[in-house]
Amino acid sequence: MPETNSITDTRATVVETRRISHDVTVITLDCPAIAASAKPGNFVNIKVSDTTLPLLRRPFSIHNVRGGLIDIMVKAAGRGSALFCDSTKGSTMMVLGPLGTCFDISGNKFNTAILVSGGIGTAPMLFLEKELKAKGIKVINLIGGRTKEELLAQELSNCRLATDDGSAGFRGTVVELLREELPALKQDGALKVFSCGPNPMLKAVAAFCREQSLRCDISLESVMGCGIGICYGCSVEVKKPDGGLRTILLCQEGPVIDAELLAV
């Protein structure tokens, strides 16, 4: 996966907050240095409070870049993310980034991108969609959630939806939707899949793409402490070419990896 350089640790001001569902808020931060070198799939590590609660920073994908601003789409999952969701316009916080690997949209081996996301995993897709479209690549979004309230399709184009309970779109998982849609999508030429969501969903996407010989990048999640390769809190096992396993630090060799590393 391509990597980023020019990492900055900056005190950023919150310029806007926008609640988009009962537990998800989009927060806009003014951080021109990070915005200038961010690539889709990168994340930032944010000290959401000036107190020691929580002590460690929290990792969040870059949802969008607009000039010198970055948007973060945050789901209140625990104390840190809930505090972040409640941040107010004009408040400031330390933001380290851009960090990690990015989605590989280089070269000209595909002309249609299928963006498969689930739950808060849809967060990095807006930035990715924008960059793909700027390269003239067609984008289709397959977006999943347990219920229609969990779908985060705002601002994305060409969306096909899946819910576990059938309350919107296809009834079933987003991977089942991908299986259903694939024959028609193959008419669009060379495809590449980009995926982010809960790790079990990503395993299913990786296995499906392997079965179908589709190129696929996935953005994995793990608990992260430092975000810069020091704490070893983000170790995950991936597959080696010989079938054995090796351990990577997800903040360094991820979060975006080739799905082949995960496929079983």
Ligand SMILES: Cc1cc2nc3c(=O)[nH]c(=O)nc-3n(C[C@H](O)[C@H](O)[C@H](O)COP(=O)(O)OP(=O)(O)OC[C@H]3O[C@@H](n4cnc5c(N)ncnc54)[C@H](O)[C@@H]3O)c2cc1C
């Ligand atoms: C590379 C990366 C990008 C991410 N991007 C986003 C994003 O764009 N938007 C978003 O809302 N969330 C994102 N997350 C998840 C987010 O970092 C966690 O929800 C957050 O750190 C939880 O902190 P907390 O203090 O709110 O919860 P805690 O009280 O620490 O934990 C609450 C729950 O979240 C789980 N958790 C804690 N840390 C993580 C973690 N790093 N990853 C996954 N689960 C965790 C805990 O096991 C627990 O179940 C991302 C995570 C990673 C690794």
Ligand code: FES
């Ligand atoms: S988060 Fe500390 S080593 Fe990766």
